[in-house]
Amino acid sequence: MNAPTPVTTPASPKSASAATRGDALGAFLEQDYTAGFETRLETDTVPKGLSEDTIRLISARKGEPDWLLDWRLEAYRRWLTMRPPTWAAVSFPPVDFQDIVYYSAPKSKKDGPKSLDEVDPELLRTFEKLGVPLHERARLAGVAVDAVFDSVSVATTFQKELGEHGIVFCSFSEAVKTHPELVRQYLGSVVPPGDNFYAALNSAVFSDGSFVFIPKGVKCPMELSTYFRINARDTGQFERTLIIAEEGASVSYLEGCTAPMRDENQLHAAVVELIALDDAKIKYSTVQNWYPGDKDGKGGIYNFVTKRGDCRGARSHISWTQVETGSAITWKYPSVILRGDDSVGDFHSVALTNNLQQADTGTKMIHMGRNTRSTILSKGISAGRGSNTFRGLVRVTPRAEGARNYTQCDSLLIGDRCAAHTFPTIEARNPTARVEHEATTSRIGEDQLFYAMQRGISAEDAVSMIVNGFCREVFKELPMEFAVEAQKLLGVSLEGSVG
Amino acid sequence: MLKIDKLHAAVDGKAILNGLDLEVKDGEVHAIMGPNGSGKSTLAQVLAGRDTFEVTAGSVDWDGTDLLALPAEERARAGLFLAFQYPVEIPGVSNAYFLKAAVNAVRRHRGLSEYDAMDFLSRVKAEMKAVGMREEFLYRSVNEGFSGGEKKRNEVLQMALLEPKLAVLDETDSGLDIDALKVVAEGVNRLRSPERSMIVITHYQRLLDYIVPDRVHVLSKGRIVRSGGRELALELEQHGYGWIESGAGAAQAAGAAGG
Secondary structure, eight states: OOOOOOEEEEOOOOOTTHHHHHHHHHHHHTOOOTTOOOOOOOEEEOOSOOSHHHHHHHHHHTTOOHHHHHHHHHHHHHHHTOOOOOOSSOOOOOOOGGGSBOOEEEOOSTTOOSSGGGSOHHHHHHHHHTTOOOSTTTOOTTEEEEEEETTEEEEETTHHHHHTTTOEEEEHHHHHHHOHHHHHHHTTSSSOTTSSHHHHHHHHHOOOOEEEEEOTTOBOSSEEEEEEEOOSTTBOBOOEEEEEEOTTOEEEEEEEEEOOOOSSEEEEOOEEEEEEOTTOEEEEEEEEOOOOOOTTSOSEEEEEEEEEEEEOSTTOEEEEEEEEOOOSEEEEOOEEEEOSTTOEEEEEEEEEEOTTOEEEEEEEEEEOSTTOEEEEEEEEEEOTTOEEEEEEEEEEOTTOTTOEEEEEEEEEEESSSOEEEEEEEEEEOSTTOEEEEEEEEEEEOHHHHHHHHHTTOOHHHHHHHHHHHHHHHHHTTSOHHHHHHHHHHTTOOOTTTOO | OEEEEEEEEEETTEEEEEEEEEEEOTTOEEEEEOOTTSSHHHHHHHHHTOTTSEEEEEEEEETTEEGGGSOHHHHHHTTEEEEOSSOOOEEEEEHHHHHHHHHHHHHHHTTOOOOOHHHHHHHHHHHHHHTTOOGGGGSSEETTTOOHHHHHHHHHHHHHHHOOSEEEEESTTTTOOHHHHHHHHHHHHHTOBTTBEEEEEESSGGGGGTSOOSEEEEEETTEEEEEESHHHHHHHHHHOHHHHHTSHHHHHHHHHTTO
């Protein structure tokens, strides 16, 4: 089967009625970044730069066992031999990896807070301001939260309740101490340290992140979520998340991310590994709202992330849903290895680029088991001078009898200076494979806005309506709490739009 | 009452309307006919507030309001409705959601309570029945994949729901077979009322067999060159637009102007 030719769709220049478009789209596109504040507190920060000593220092701060330090050092040595990938359709000046702070943590008593009462009130206020209250009384109903601030987890809620089900939900650092055997068994088993440049870097210097373990047969009774916050200047965030669902277990996990507005670019290089054993189901949702930089492209987060799920068991199911609105540059391909027979992988994505944002995002579906199925649904929205690229790989290996994939890849252009690109790759090495790919490109046209306005609907509402309609299939995959967040982020209203 | 006075309009610097005068009293139905390129659709778009067209001179008074000073959405909320010659497709937005948003925007403006989903559905279903639209069209994306006739019915449906004071129908007959034309015309006739004025723009007199106008105007090169009663349309059909443009019709225009 031939791979479709890459399609590049620049918006066609259009002279007429800049006024209508300017007003309506302008208002929609120039919404402020509300999470851009900075929290002032005393921090424990290691000096800038990266060497074996930096890694030893991080590992020592976290009181890690030797095997983990060795694992980090090995990754570091691999990293030294690697080069940053250059194949993505993004451009930025080379990152100076010696000019980054690799560990920064709010100062706290010794081993970190044992309970919320010991957490710096300033930190609690920060998360409250971000809409993630950690206090017992104000907590989001039915959602357990792990709050990660720069390099450390500051609090994890509902741990006790979850513990009663045998579920482990804690920061990665804590898991290293409390469940070393699980960490050792699964860490790097989906994304090996040498997988790619940024994964190797993460493996060397990763700071904190979440650890989730759902034992055999347990359906996690609440949504688990991690809220990542970058606060400190010049700091990179290198979180590591590991989620394991044993036989017949299921879990829905959400992550949210924000950062202060700064003129400098900051690096976020995370690794997320998901493991689903027989009949297990993991649903992983992201609302990514890192600071995107200002309208001239100054500042913003470089979001270079490796996310991969391994459907290790038969009939397992891993589903990625992402709403990517932030970051100056996004480089991210949440993927699924469909190893188990009859396993299922999904990827649902909305990626919005505005101003000078660049996103190169997509997925890989690697079919290895028999009768494996995958669905890719990608919605790219380009506005301002943004560039949005979908890059996808569907691979069917010779053993994957009866594999099926359906890919739909839609682009929406707003204005006339943005761009959308699609690079799908299909490798089918089994004659029974059924692989479908559909792609569309549309544009919020001045004629659509005028039509809506002639019916009394403001242009701003019309844009929201169209964008929302465009994203609907993905939004409906999000857990409710996040659908609300996502709708706010896109400046759209979901009310009633589901006809 | 609508009073258009010496209206000039241009697009990309090219003059299209050249001193157009027209008065439409409450409850009247006026037909505007003319050859291609005479400025019929431009007039419709200028009245509705499309800013692709630049008004270079003249004024439009609508019940004492300077119509041209209002943005397009405010004209719509105040009761000006344009049935589009080419209704626009909006993929991903359900017709029901779009119609409800429009109706409620207009109702808010008029100080009426907004419809909730139940009120809206019962209202819209009744109106759909009247224009012969199946309910499934509520749940499809706005105009997406509609046939020509379905699109025009959807325009008439919106007109019925929005209850305009002034409706401008831009070649609502174009692309319709005779059965669809009858249905659409019936829908329009049902909405005729002493408070509602209509401007029916058409290339062919055929539509006027079904929507009988109070006045007929002939547009040529951006001006109204002849006005008359219903019989003018029949005369035009007999002689063709060449008759007007050759000067014979235009010569009589002076006598008819302002009529």
